[in-house]
Amino acid sequence: MARANPVDKHDARRRALADSALRTLGELGYARSSLREIANNSPFSHGVVHYYFADKLDLIVYCVRRYKAVCVTRYDGAVAGATTADGLVAAFAGKLRETIVEEAPMHRLWYDLRAQSMFEESLREPVEQIDRTLEEMVWRVVVRYAELAGAEPALPPHTAYGMLDGIFQQALLGHLSGDGAALDTLRDEVHDVMPLLVRAAARI
Amino acid sequence: MARANPVDKHDARRRALADSALRTLGELGYARSSLREIANNSPFSHGVVHYYFADKLDLIVYCVRRYKAVCVTRYDGAVAGATTADGLVAAFAGKLRETIVEEAPMHRLWYDLRAQSMFEESLREPVEQIDRTLEEMVWRVVVRYAELAGAEPALPPHTAYGMLDGIFQQALLGHLSGDGAALDTLRDEVHDVMPLLVRAAARI
DNA sequence: GAATTCTCCGGCCAGGTGTCAAGTTTTCTG
DNA sequence: CAGAAAACTTGACACCTGGCCGGAGAATTC
Numbered sequence: 204m205a206r207a208n209p210v211d212k213h214d215a216r217r218r219a220l221a222d223s224a225l226r227t228l229g230e231l232g233y234a235r236s237s238l239r240e241i242a243n244n245s246p247f248s249h250g251v252v253h254y255y256f257a258d259k260l261d262l263i264v265y266c267v268r269r270y271k272a273v274c275v276t277r278y279d280g281a282v283a284g285a286t287t288a289d290g291l292v293a294a295f296a297g298k299l300r301e302t303i304v305e306e307a308p309m310h311r312l313w314y315d316l317r318a319q320s321m322f323e324e325s326l327r328e329p330v331e332q333i334d335r336t337l338e339e340m341v342w343r344v345v346v347r348y349a350e351l352a353g354a355e356p357a358l359p360p361h362t363a364y365g366m367l368d369g370i371f372q373q374a375l376l377g378h379l380s381g382d383g384a385a386l387d388t389l390r391d392e393v394h395d396v397m398p399l400l401v402r403a404a405a406r407i
Numbered sequence: 408m409a410r411a412n413p414v415d416k417h418d419a420r421r422r423a424l425a426d427s428a429l430r431t432l433g434e435l436g437y438a439r440s441s442l443r444e445i446a447n448n449s450p451f452s453h454g455v456v457h458y459y460f461a462d463k464l465d466l467i468v469y470c471v472r473r474y475k476a477v478c479v480t481r482y483d484g485a486v487a488g489a490t491t492a493d494g495l496v497a498a499f500a501g502k503l504r505e506t507i508v509e510e511a512p513m514h515r516l517w518y519d520l521r522a523q524s525m526f527e528e529s530l531r532e533p534v535e536q537i538d539r540t541l542e543e544m545v546w547r548v549v550v551r552y553a554e555l556a557g558a559e560p561a562l563p564p565h566t567a568y569g570m571l572d573g574i575f576q577q578a579l580l581g582h583l584s585g586d587g588a589a590l591d592t593l594r595d596e597v598h599d600v601m602p603l604l605v606r607a608a609a610r611i
Numbered sequence: 612g613a614a615t616t617c618t619c620c621g622g623c624c625a626g627g628t629g630t631c632a633a634g635t636t637t638t639c640t641g
Numbered sequence: 642c643a644g645a646a647a648a649c650t651t652g653a654c655a656c657c658t659g660g661c662c663g664g665a666g667a668a669t670t671c
Contacts, residue, residue: 216618232526234438237658250620250661259659311525318522321515321583322436331584362574362596369573370566379525380535392566399603420648441628452650454631463629 217255220247221266228266229308233315238262264329267316270309271333277302278344288352295344296393299371300386303378310375338364345400354401363400370396421459424451425470432470433512437519442466468533471520474513475537481506482548492556499548500597503575504590507582514579542568549604558605567604574600 223245228236230244238259242249256262281298285291303310317334320326342360349356356363370392377385427449432440442463446453460466485502489495507514521538524530546564553559560567574596581589 232523234523235526238660239658248620249659250622251618253660254619311522314525315522317580318515318519319436319438321518321580322439327584330580334580358596358599361577361592362599365574365577365596366570366600367573369571369576370569372573373565373569376521376525376534376538380531388565392562392569395562395566396570442630443628454650454652455648457630458649 213255217265218269220245220252220255221262221269223247224252224262225266225270225309225312228263229312232312233263233319260325263316264326267313267326267329267333270313271336273309274333275336275340278340282344282347285347285351288348291344291348291351292394292397295348295397296390299374299393300390303371303375303386303389307375307379311379314372314375337368341367345397348397349401349404352398352401353404355404356400357402358400366396366400367393417459421469422473424449424456424459425466425473427451428456428466429470429474429513429516432467433516436516437467437523464527464529467520468530471517471530471533471537474517475540477513478537479540479544482544486548486551489551489555492552495548495552495555496598496601499552499601500594503578503597504594507575507579507590507593511579511583515583518576518579541572545571549601552601553605553608556602556605557608559608560604561606562604570600570604571597 224236224241227241227244231240238252239249241262242252252262256265278295278298281291281294285294313333316326317330320330338360341364345356345360345363358366370389374385374389374392377388428440428445431445431448434440435444442456443453445466446456456466460469482499482502485495485498489498517537520530521534524534542564545568549560549564549567562570574593578589578593578596581592
């Protein structure tokens with residue numbers, strides 16, 4: 204046993220490794236990211252990767268879980284700051300746009316992994332976990348929007364998330380394909396769709 | 408030059424090859440389908456694959472394009488047969504459910520390829536083509552639904568497709584993950600969402 | 612200061628990859 | 642039926658993959 208808290212150091216190393224790996228994964232995608240390529244695009248040797256991770260899947264799953272942590276609070280600022288329903292929609296749409304611009308590689312990796320999980324069983328559980336987290340995140344936005352609009356959610360969280368995720372995915376693909384209008388389209392779509400997610404609140 | 412129409416025979420062979428390949432691709436996904444595996448799961452040798460296709464990408468793209476042809480008319484029967492708005496929704500939801508049950512491998516391959524196209528530029532064009540075809544297919548459903556409901560579409564085709572595709576994707580993943588309720592959830596969601604896609608027609 | 616544990620390197624392996632050139636069989640033509 | 646052209650098979654190639662291991666070096670402990 205080492206000095207202060209060796210397990211923390213070990214974890215810190217894993218995190219650093221994972222962060223490097225995430226860059227490569229976001230660039231090349233799951234399939235074409237070899238452990239060697241991941242190691243090459245990092246300050247680490249390929250042997251050290253195996254020292255900290257049992258195998259490739261272990262690394263990937265760790266990375267995915269780590270990525271989740273980044274996402275979890277992304278839209279909460281927009282939710283907290285908004286004082287009107289329209290303002291919330293605008294802030295939310297802006298954040299969505301921003302994440303596409305700034306983190307396109309991470310998001311395409313996410314969609315890649317979710318697609319892979321349809322083939323690779325061992326990916327399903329982490330993917331499902333993240334999907335639930337994203338659903339909750341979206342749901343917080345919807346609930347707050349309903350409050351501000353004096354309405355109540357008209358659809359279950361699962362459905363609302365599925366719809367918004369669908370148009371977000373379109374926008375990401377469009378953006379990556381060089382469609383300059385994709386981001387503006389996304390903004391318009393969010394403005395169109397959000398009102399559909401709520402209905403006038405029932406009188407009490 | 409051969410007997411009747413050698414180019415037709417050549418194409419027929421490519422089609423047969425592609426159909427075999429599609430089975431393997433649907434089973435293993437894009438990344439893990441090697442040309443040898445594809446050949447092994449077919450009456451062909453692995454060299455003949457290369458005889459008919461320049462390289463792996465050529466084969467994949469051909470397969471994807473071929474798959475598109477299968478999809479194109481899938482919901483048209485439901486559209487043509489429906490006489491009421493609710494009947495159309497039910498038929499549409501039923502067809503969606505049916506395609507998940509019967510063609511889950513093909514659909515997960517589609518989502519796999521679409522995700523890959525975010526990394527691999529040469530996949531973008533065929534993916535975009537198919538995406539447009541699917542959008543048109545969905546749009547025909549929406550337009551007919553609006554007619555039957557005495558309403559008009561409330562959202563652009565792109566948005567309507569994105570929303571429905573999102574919940575379809577969720578249902579597919581859920582179904583593949585062994586969630587027995589996924590298909591019923593999809594049906595309910597379609598019933599919930601379709602009315603949101605139209606609004607009362609403007610008086611003329 | 613010696614011993615032990617942890618960390619890390621880099622080469623090795625068996626297996627799989629896409630690709631292709633050289634043959635072999637089949638098919639059709641003259 | 643001979644011969645040419647097309648269709649196909651086979652085996653080999655250079656390369657890359659994930660996983661493994663021996664041992665060097667540093668850190669820590671006794």
